[in-house]
Amino acid sequence: MATRRTQVTNRNSEIRIPRFDAYERVMHWMAALSFFYATLTGLALWSPKLYWMATMMGGGYHIRGSHPWVGVVFAVVMGVMARRWANGMRLDADDRIWLTRMHKYATHDHAALPPSGRFNAGQKMLFWAQLATTLALFVSGFVLWFPEWMPRSLRLISIAAHPLAAIGSITSILVHVYMGTAAVPHSMRAMLRGYVLPEWARFHHPKWYKAWRASHHV
Amino acid sequence: MIVAKLIDTTLCIGCKACEVACQEWNDQEYTMGTFDGSYQTKPELEANFWNLIKFNEFEKDGATSWLMSKYQCMHCADAGCLAACPAPGAIVPLANGTIDFVHENCIGCGYCITGCPFDVPRLNATTKKAYKCTLCSDRTAVGLEPACIKTCPTNCLNFGERDELLHLAETRAGELKADGFADAGVYNPQGVGGTNVLYVLKHASEPEKYGLPKDPVIPWTVSLWKGPMKWMGTLMFWGTVFGAFFHFVIYGPQDPEKHGHPEDPSDKS
Ligand code: HEM
Numbered sequence: 012m013a014t015r016r017t018q019v020t021n022r023n024s025e026i027r028i029p030r031f032d033a034y035e036r037v038m039h040w041m042a043a044l045s046f047f048y049a050t051l052t053g054l055a056l057w058s059p060k061l062y063w064m065a066t067m068m069g070g071g072y073h074i075r076g077s078h079p080w081v082g083v084v085f086a087v088v089m090g091v092m093a094r095r096w097a098n099g100m101r102l103d104a105d106d107r108i109w110l111t112r113m114h115k116y117a118t119h120d121h122a123a124l125p126p127s128g129r130f131n132a133g134q135k136m137l138f139w140a141q142l143a144t145t146l147a148l149f150v151s152g153f154v155l156w157f158p159e160w161m162p163r164s165l166r167l168i169s170i171a172a173h174p175l176a177a178i179g180s181i182t183s184i185l186v187h188v189y190m191g192t193a194a195v196p197h198s199m200r201a202m203l204r205g206y207v208l209p210e211w212a213r214f215h216h217p218k219w220y221k222a223w224r225a226s227h228h229v
Numbered sequence: 230m231i232v233a234k235l236i237d238t239t240l241c242i243g244c245k246a247c248e249v250a251c252q253e254w255n256d257q258e259y260t261m262g263t264f265d266g267s268y269q270t271k272p273e274l275e276a277n278f279w280n281l282i283k284f285n286e287f288e289k290d291g292a293t294s295w296l297m298s299k300y301q302c303m304h305c306a307d308a309g310c311l312a313a314c315p316a317p318g319a320i321v322p323l324a325n326g327t328i329d330f331v332h333e334n335c336i337g338c339g340y341c342i343t344g345c346p347f348d349v350p351r352l353n354a355t356t357k358k359a360y361k362c363t364l365c366s367d368r369t370a371v372g373l374e375p376a377c378i379k380t381c382p383t384n385c386l387n388f389g390e391r392d393e394l395l396h397l398a399e400t401r402a403g404e405l406k407a408d409g410f411a412d413a414g415v416y417n418p419q420g421v422g423g424t425n426v427l428y429v430l431k432h433a434s435e436p437e438k439y440g441l442p443k444d445p446v447i448p449w450t451v452s453l454w455k456g457p458m459k460w461m462g463t464l465m466f467w468g469t470v471f472g473a474f475f476h477f478v479i480y481g482p483q484d485p486e487k488h489g490h491p492e493d494p495s496d497k498s
């Protein structure tokens with residue numbers, strides 16, 4: 012680890028490529044924090060075996076009150092994220108090929124992959140999956156929030172749809188967290204500090220890197 | 230010993246004494262509702278109104294009559310409210326068959342309302358907790374019968390050991406049949422494993438006419454959530470966690486030094 016860090020850092024020490032501006036970073040970490048809270052409190056109500064988490068978070072009565080509000084915060088942040096990123100998340104021709112060769116990505120056979128833009132096809136799919144599950148969670152969650160006012164048929168659908176959407180969203184976030192922390196070294200710096208180094212950009216997002224070079228005449 | 234209530238709908242005169250007794254014993258404030266032109270006290274159960282006499286209008290051969298029914302928690306053997314409840318200890322099945330709500334542990338999610346096939350529990354807007362008939366667990370615990378039973382002037386309501394009451398119910402249904410009510414029978418729906426509130430009905434094949442569901446079962450979406458989905462979720466969670474861990478152990482992190490660059494025909498510089 013240490014040696015690699017020195018290598019990548021030294022070789023390009025002067026050049027920093029901006030990747031996420033402050034707006035994007037705050038938006039992302041608000042999504043992550045609200046998601047984290049909603050996940051813990053949601054899991055507490057998912058199974059009696061996990062109810063100790065409710066006790067840990069202030070008791071069942073308390074989290075029944077807070078979970079939906081934090082869910083609303085999460086949904087709003089996801090709306091902001093969608094406005095910011097939806098355009099750039101459209102799949103292009105390379106991305107479609109990339110998706111059919113996803114196993115090459117997983118086994119580090121990068122030479123077999125078409126080049127990615129600012130986001131690779133996997134990241135784009137995560138984004139769309141999160142938007143879809145957020146919508147499902149928000150609608151079904153809203154129904155479950157006010158059982159006295161909601162028609163029974165909607166409540167019956169939501170009581171199954173809400174945890175189902177949560178399973179989808181939690182598992183995809185687990186993959187995302189693995190990618191962001193362990194699998195792709197230095198990507199965390201992009202989301203915490205906002206910049207990446209040229210070598211990182213050239214390897215992970217070649218088309219994006221080229222566009223940056225072109226516009227900066229490097 | 231499992232206890233039960235038996236409601237012989239043919240003997241109900243609609244006096245509503247049981248409604249008053251329930252309010253009194255449980256010390257419930259009465260909330261005025263809207264008058265909708267019916268003899269019925271309220272259109273539906275409420276968080277502070279657990280026992281409703283329904284005046285069901287029934288038409289046959291040009292004549293209208295009432296099919297009385299007493300609506301409250303059925304104290305199901307296989308209770309949907311309990312299946313749906315996420316808060317351990319908030320809904321407690323007692324040894325005598327009573328399904329009791331323990332409000333200290335209730336978190337007010339209202340899932341019991343959705344789980345209940347009889348649509349019985351109600352949320353109190355102020356306390357944000359769910360309420361319903363307790364089968365007077367605070368009376369039965371000391372050997373008293375529930376308040377509604379105690380007060381009924383016509384013997385329409387009976388309380389006692391479930392097996393005996395079921396036998397009594399069958400006998401009553403038999404008598405009604407002998408009196409010419411061929412459709413008479415006992416309401417003890419098996420979809421919820423039987424209920425600890427039993428009814429004698431003149432028109433047993435049409436319980437809907439009494440405001441009772443015909444084949445109540447725990448909603449399948451609740452069973453799905455509490456059954457297969459739980460397995461699927463656990464599997465997917467740990468599958469992903471272990472999958473990611475072993476991916477790292479086998480392949481390690483992505484490394485520009487070692488793993489070559491993505492193909493880019495235009496990038497031969
Ligand atoms: C606490 C857990 C999380 C960590 C550690 C984490 C980490 C990261 C990192 C390092 C990036 C930058 C990747 C890059 O530079 O290409 C990123 C991007 C992103 N994050 Fe997260 N994140 C977390 C939670 C979430 C949540 C809850 C959501 C949304 C529901 C989310 C949505 C996104 C999206 C859409 C992107 C851009 C595309 C992508 O990189 O996949 N993240 N995250």
Ligand code: SF4
Binds near residue numbers: 302305309311
């Ligand atoms: S009638 Fe409803 S509230 Fe009563 S035990 Fe059955 S499911 Fe629970």
